Amino acid sequence: MFGFEIIARDRKARAGTLTTPHGTVATPSFVAVGTHAAVQALSSEDLLMMGTQVIIANTYHLHLNPGEGLIKKMGGLHAFMGWPGPVVTDSGGFQIFSLGIGKEQGVGKIASIFPAPPENSSDGSGKRKSMVSVDEEGITFTSHCDGTPRRFTPEGVIHIQRRLGADIILTLDECTSPYHDYDYTRQSMERTHRWAVRGLEEFRRDDSRHQALWGVVQGGAYRDLREESAVFMKQQGFDGYAVGGSLGKTKDQMIQVVGWKTQSLPEQAPRHLLGIGEVEDMFAAVEAGIDLFDCVAPTLLARTGTVYVGKSKRFRIHIRNARFRDDQKPIEETCGCYTCSRYSRAYLRHLFMAREPFGIRLATLHNVYFMESLFRLIRTAIKEGRLERLKKEWLSVSH
């Protein structure tokens, strides 16, 4: 039911086919983010029309609302959300990171997005209050929805994800921050390894091969830890590997970190880089041998009228900008998406200025299509041995 076949290589980059009980995914591929079992205002038909192959939903959020029990009762995630293709659920580690140390330090996966820990805090300590505590057995956190205390354990998240019913599920990990020091990062990584073993044992206790369990590699931005983590995870023999956690303080460091990790991971298993989706980052990660990417950016940016354009600075334009007021062209003249084949920039701008929700829908359709198209180009380029040329074409015009 599960498999991963590499069908072409271009240096370290690979084009492959990931097989799941709900269909195959041509890789490298973008994974559409459906946090609450919905991809913004897009239906399954919309996604299929654009070439979306796989969706990632969120264990933390779905556990809180509507709960894995309800989703199981409704026939599992695929039936609940009406999506016929492959689904991934993450373990919730990153969301808990966001509530905990990420909140305290005000950082994301790459520190440069928030260059320094924030000064403002609720308790005067220079830190925002964490809603999370980590111990050997698991993670205790406060629900951001209703303030109730909750607990995730390595075994518990396997049970939750069994009930959610995704094709690919992840082990529980602790996500560290770019500001965590070497000692804490090592300590945390080793705990994440013990959790991975416990998760795998729990998973194997009742493995019907309807789901595949992937291990999450940690180790922060420290080379020896990253390599150690990749080697450890590889030894466990997971079906696939996700690369999570801190990726350093700058984009350059991130690319280096991704390179270290993939080196030590097994060649024949699929690799998912969690939560990264900037065009230049994805090119670099594909070159390092990453197969899957998920990022909320295409849908999140669409909410404010930021739309992707291949030949533009940072690959995006803000459609609310006054210069688009009477622009009769589509977002991108070469784009084949629903929005670009029907509507002008002027109309899209008008919709955003008038706060019409149809604007968000049209921008989302374009942005998701943009990502899917980019990965179609990347897959073809790998097969034709010209990934580097494609990358240069793309990056040269955007800077």
Add this chain to the structure above:
Amino acid sequence: MFGFEIIARDRKARAGTLTTPHGTVATPSFVAVGTHAAVQALSSEDLLMMGTQVIIANTYHLHLNPGEGLIKKMGGLHAFMGWPGPVVTDSGGFQIFSLGIGKEQGVGKIASIFPAPPENSSDGSGKRKSMVSVDEEGITFTSHCDGTPRRFTPEGVIHIQRRLGADIILTLDECTSPYHDYDYTRQSMERTHRWAVRGLEEFRRDDSRHQALWGVVQGGAYRDLREESAVFMKQQGFDGYAVGGSLGKTKDQMIQVVGWKTQSLPEQAPRHLLGIGEVEDMFAAVEAGIDLFDCVAPTLLARTGTVYVGKSKRFRIHIRNARFRDDQKPIEETCGCYTCSRYSRAYLRHLFMAREPFGIRLATLHNVYFMESLFRLIRTAIKEGRLERLKKEWLSVSH
């Protein structure tokens, strides 16, 4: 290019065909509300799929944003919004009413929605401050967008609507409130009549038959005024008639007022009841001989998760209600809409609880389909001479 043919009658109700340069409309029909040249998050394909025949856009709003000049430059409303079918624009009279006396008195078209003038006000006079003043020549108002002073004249709104390019356009009217007395209502009605004549003269100066001008009947809830207004408008020989303004203080009175008006309007012209869209009201108005209805309710209610159900109190349920938490049924088991054929109430409720915009889209698709289906049933019932039975079936279960 324009025409209206009555093909069946059931007492005073009529089933007909309205012909416009952008296609025909089987009447009685619902007119989807696209205030800012967009129907919430629905595309033209979505609307056509559900059987929507005609859209009404808003002269007041489109004049302010993005402006009729831009829309003309973009090829007119049809091209701008990508809608191939008939479009109506209203004259802006009702929106100015909302900013003026409607705001002062806190009332809508039927006073019972706001049972009494509000106590709270900004200037201590017991009234909210009006942003509007009416004189013989036209209406001066303050833009709700940028606070600039604007002026609508009977000739000016013809020019604006020429540039917007809808198929059917309306004369400028002053909308009165259910709390206006007889004398003011008469004075206002007579001014609206003079404006209608001026609008018609301006329209005929350059009539290429690409647009049809309809007159707006006023006169409040006073029988002699309503009849006088209908007779006056009829004498002007408009292509069609819209019934606007105050419709009394209760729903029963509204139904009576609509009856008075339609009696004196020409039998062979189409009649549009502006801004009314509750199921029971539409049945009553169809029985009085109304052909077209527009109402923001289906899309507005969808935003908060209120969805139409034929066999339910007030024809609606609130999908956020806890009793739908694990309800595997669609909104309506007999409904053929996109939403009902794919998704459970439980999923829809989950989307609203998680504030996912896909919920609004699914609810809107259902509500618009509900209205279009109801009018399909109404048209068939008229042709088969059983409108009264259909009405009884519908109203008996909802009370």
